[in-house]
Amino acid sequence: MLEIRNLRKAYGRHQVLHDVSLTLHPGRIHGLVGANGAGKTTLINCLYGLETDFEGSIRDTAGPELRQRTGLLPYEPYFYPRLTGREYLEFCLQARGRPVPDFTGWNQLLELPLDQYADEYSAGMRKKLALLALLVQDFQYLILDEPFNGLDLEANLLLREMLKRLRQRGTSILLTSHILGAMTDVADEVTVLVAGRVRRHYQADEFGTLEADLLADLHGEKLAQLAALL
């Protein structure tokens, strides 16, 4: 279990996260929703250790090696130039000291040109390759920043099914998405961040309220403004 308690993060004088608390449970998918700039990526960066200068605590109840047990899908995966998709996968595994498996089965699903340079892939293919690098490793925690973004319809459906299967195997998943339907289809609970503060945690049986609240909160004011303009 991963416990985030009273997380506070500032960039200079700009306080981005204000006492954010949430818990990732084994075998559960936790969605993180928030407007652009709400602090989702900052929270993920703190979780994954890309940001260390924060207050509050992030504790893995299984022990101190959180980074070893965690895989991150960044919003925009980066690939070194002149590295093929296959070499990228091998690099990811070797960097973690893990054996390199046969990628054939996985790649029959994702259909990537693994022998082409990864930095020449399309946006959707880049996301699939970064996902594949996570799927072939057995992580306890997966942090997925906008995993559905850029994927075609088939890959989107496939990813939803993969997430459900990973959940069955006991993986804890934190995911962000601006596509509410994709999020509520797979998530067991959702945390709404508004300007760096937790507005509310929703359980799956409250997702109906979540949609209504988001519409009212995030769009109500803007729609009134739009009505005055158009």
Ligand SMILES: Nc1ncnc2c1ncn2[C@@H]1O[C@H](COP(=O)(O)OP(=O)(O)OP(=O)(O)O)[C@@H](O)[C@H]1O
């Ligand atoms: N490295 C940084 N230096 C200074 N400010 C930053 C930095 N990274 C993020 N911020 C600020 O922190 C706030 C939250 O940004 P963050 O990227 O976490 O939001 P987000 O919820 O992920 O947004 P989006 O949905 O657009 O990806 C923004 O005001 C942003 O300008």
